[in-house]
Amino acid sequence: MTATHCPYCALQCAMTLTPTLTPTPVTVTVTPREFPTNRGGLCRKGWTSAAVLTAPDRLTAPLVRDADGVLVETTWDHALDVVAERIKALQASYGDDSVAVFGGGGLTNEKAYALGKFARVALRTANVDYNGRFCMSSAAAAVNRSLGVDRGLPFPLTDLGGAGAILLVGSNLADTMPPAVAHLAAARDAGGLLVVDPRRSATAQLGLHLQATPGSDLALVLALTHVVLQEGLADTSYLAARTSGAEALYRSTAAWWPERAERVTGVPAGLIRQAARVLAAAAPVHGGAGAFVLTGRGAEQHSKGTDTVTACINLALALGLPGRVGSGYGSITGQGNGQGGREHGQKADQLPGYRSIADPAARAHVAGVWGVDPSSLPGPGKSAVELVNALGTDGGPRALLVHGSNLLVSAPRLASVRERLASLDLLVVADVVPSETALLADVVFPVTQWAEEDGTMTSLEGRVLRRRAAVAPPGTARSDLAVFAGLAARLGCSASFPVSPEEVFEELRRASAGGVADYSGISWERLDAGEVLYWPVPASGHPGTPRLFADSFGTPSGLARIVAVEHQAVADDLRADAPLYLVTGRLLEHYQSGAQTRRVPELLEAEPEVFAEIHPRVAASLGVADGGLIRLRTARGSLVCPARVTLDVRPDTIFVPFHFLGVNELTNDALDPVSKMPEFKACAVEATAVGRAEVPA
Ligand SMILES: Nc1nc2c(c(=O)[nH]1)N[C@H]1C(S)=C(S)[C@@H](COP(=O)(O)OP(=O)(O)OC[C@H]3O[C@@H](n4cnc5c(=O)[nH]c(N)nc54)[C@H](O)[C@@H]3O)O[C@H]1N2
Ligand SMILES: Nc1nc2c(c(=O)[nH]1)N[C@H]1C(S)=C(S)[C@@H](COP(=O)(O)OP(=O)(O)OC[C@H]3O[C@@H](n4cnc5c(=O)[nH]c(N)nc54)[C@H](O)[C@@H]3O)O[C@H]1N2
Ligand code: SF4
Numbered sequence: 001m002t003a004t005h006c007p008y009c010a011l012q013c014a015m016t017l018t019p020t021l022t023p024t025p026v027t028v029t030v031t032p033r034e035f036p037t038n039r040g041g042l043c044r045k046g047w048t049s050a051a052v053l054t055a056p057d058r059l060t061a062p063l064v065r066d067a068d069g070v071l072v073e074t075t076w077d078h079a080l081d082v083v084a085e086r087i088k089a090l091q092a093s094y095g096d097d098s099v100a101v102f103g104g105g106g107l108t109n110e111k112a113y114a115l116g117k118f119a120r121v122a123l124r125t126a127n128v129d130y131n132g133r134f135c136m137s138s139a140a141a142a143v144n145r146s147l148g149v150d151r152g153l154p155f156p157l158t159d160l161g162g163a164g165a166i167l168l169v170g171s172n173l174a175d176t177m178p179p180a181v182a183h184l185a186a187a188r189d190a191g192g193l194l195v196v197d198p199r200r201s202a203t204a205q206l207g208l209h210l211q212a213t214p215g216s217d218l219a220l221v222l223a224l225t226h227v228v229l230q231e232g233l234a235d236t237s238y239l240a241a242r243t244s245g246a247e248a249l250y251r252s253t254a255a256w257w258p259e260r261a262e263r264v265t266g267v268p269a270g271l272i273r274q275a276a277r278v279l280a281a282a283a284p285v286h287g288g289a290g291a292f293v294l295t296g297r298g299a300e301q302h303s304k305g306t307d308t309v310t311a312c313i314n315l316a317l318a319l320g321l322p323g324r325v326g327s328g329y330g331s332i333t334g335q336g337n338g339q340g341g342r343e344h345g346q347k348a349d350q351l352p353g354y355r356s357i358a359d360p361a362a363r364a365h366v367a368g369v370w371g372v373d374p375s376s377l378p379g380p381g382k383s384a385v386e387l388v389n390a391l392g393t394d395g396g397p398r399a400l401l402v403h404g405s406n407l408l409v410s411a412p413r414l415a416s417v418r419e420r421l422a423s424l425d426l427l428v429v430a431d432v433v434p435s436e437t438a439l440l441a442d443v444v445f446p447v448t449q450w451a452e453e454d455g456t457m458t459s460l461e462g463r464v465l466r467r468r469a470a471v472a473p474p475g476t477a478r479s480d481l482a483v484f485a486g487l488a489a490r491l492g493c494s495a496s497f498p499v500s501p502e503e504v505f506e507e508l509r510r511a512s513a514g515g516v517a518d519y520s521g522i523s524w525e526r527l528d529a530g531e532v533l534y535w536p537v538p539a540s541g542h543p544g545t546p547r548l549f550a551d552s553f554g555t556p557s558g559l560a561r562i563v564a565v566e567h568q569a570v571a572d573d574l575r576a577d578a579p580l581y582l583v584t585g586r587l588l589e590h591y592q593s594g595a596q597t598r599r600v601p602e603l604l605e606a607e608p609e610v611f612a613e614i615h616p617r618v619a620a621s622l623g624v625a626d627g628g629l630i631r632l633r634t635a636r637g638s639l640v641c642p643a644r645v646t647l648d649v650r651p652d653t654i655f656v657p658f659h660f661l662g663v664n665e666l667t668n669d670a671l672d673p674v675s676k677m678p679e680f681k682a683c684a685v686e687a688t689a690v691g692r693a694e695v696p697a
């Protein structure tokens, strides 16, 4: 029996794995384990997660594309030789930056750290980024700007359990982290669960629903803040003592009276006032039980995502929430290691310890740990979408190594992604299954997953957890760490690339020491002894930091910075020939690009294909019935799929999940100027009915 955590989302539910040795092949039984975050619960994905271990098409040997264009099984030595030789040739002709690396927020801390080091030291390339850019980048950018430290929840998740009110902006926790819903119960019972979503999502059904127009959260939150200030509900002594720039708060919200916001958001002015009052009444300044403002991808995945999160932080500050026990602002991290994945250096502008790659002191420290000259480290590289758009272009990267992402399903504006990937001289994908992206690669490395490896993960609350191996990997699958080590050696790199995850963690501790995300006091020994460790943990005897910001914020002054923000329209907004909003998101049954969960029979049976949720009024105007086919067309592409007619979406909105190849043909890659987050969540779409005769065979 092995105690570990779920392979999927950032809730990292605790589970016990029991391998059954007969009959062969080995099967694994999953049972939930009592833990503060999941309280003995698992969602359907967690319960069925072991099926991915024995997926019939699980990758078990390296693949190299032969002269006929067919991916053929080979040895590790041969595959590593092929990749190293091609990298050397490309770098000799086109320079070090001609090879790029793309990482993932599902990788363990050890893998994420080694990936960043491999890119900077073995490849000497600036071009490294990861799928967290699609996920947490807007929240991270806003929190860094306002509060100075980006830990998704700067408090334990269980703190939510005592709150009188929780404002959820663009999060559908009931589908995306079902066991976490237990922590919303008190706020819900108190009538304080407020949910902003253009859909009547499973979560919105639990509370007071503000069914805002897609892309209008910023206006809505400015109006909520307006009400708080106008009605004298702000915590003025907190604003004076703990923030700078409070006058910007008044200035930026003054013109957002609820009636004006109603015109932009569609949320009735009375409901905006009510929501502001409910939230304020729960704030400590009014003697309430505590209040939280939480954001999810619905608010963040926009070309104004950073500013929307900033407005949410400003609202929380106006009510005196951040840094107070039992209150606060947080962004709900998504991927299994979405938190650790953004701390250890796989981000384009970052070095381990959540350090900036542009900071000379940070470069000197990390270069010292790596045993290289600081001047040899590259500078900041391109962000994910910019990186993908540059592939194969003049002066852009000509090779890409992907570890832990299925870009060909999950990146925006897929036609261009497909074209850019196809234009590469070399595409290398390390994965556990032949994902859509892996099938396009020149070389595929079969890597270990979750139950086959040891390591650490950092959950949505900043707690470092142990992942433990329960079964042997199939065939010749090896850790991503072995890919980095094997290539570094062949590239003649003298820096060390250990393949033992604990050894990598020991190095990560030193590299992170003194940084914002300081892991130097964490050891596997402490974790295995059951210690509860939230970063920063700056020394071996340090108890960890469950709650940040109690005395000061992470800004140079220690004060939270109030940054004035303004509402902006959706980048690709409604027009006569595209009169509806397309919004995208998740289903309970599938995870991300679906590479894993589409290989779990029970989940695939429950949700086998892409579909579009449309309002009955849209259905009537198109003349389609439930299950009828519709064509969705945006400025970037089109998709034919069945309609699901439901009253749960707004009449101006169509919702499509992104777990299947399809909806990202339509999405917009307009970027947030600060975070470089693409606008996954809203764009203009045209819908038409499709006659059976028109359907391609
Ligand atoms: N089942 C499942 N769970 C997951 C994942 C998964 O793929 N499947 N992925 C994990 C990851 S990586 C992440 S990032 C999290 C994401 O977790 P969430 O943020 O909860 O997930 P989403 O479904 O992407 O978006 C949440 C809601 O935003 C709404 N929305 C769309 N546009 C807007 C808008 O303009 N404003 C507002 N306010 N809402 C809008 C959608 O209708 C949706 O209900 O989930 C994690 N958990
Ligand atoms: N339209 C739309 N698009 C979206 C979103 C949206 O809401 N709407 N959400 C975005 C968000 S928040 C996210 S996080 C992204 C996620 O999208 P992706 O980056 O595509 O994420 P996954 O599908 O989790 O891909 C992870 C891949 O890594 C593999 N893998 C698992 N473990 C390992 C490992 O240890 N090593 C290696 N090398 N591989 C491994 C899996 O099999 C899988 O193929 O999608 C984004 N795309
Ligand atoms: S909520 Fe997330 S971590 Fe928990 S079982 Fe489901 S997918 Fe796994």
Ligand SMILES: [Mo]
Pocket: 134, 135, 136, 334, 335
């Ligand atoms: Mo995500």
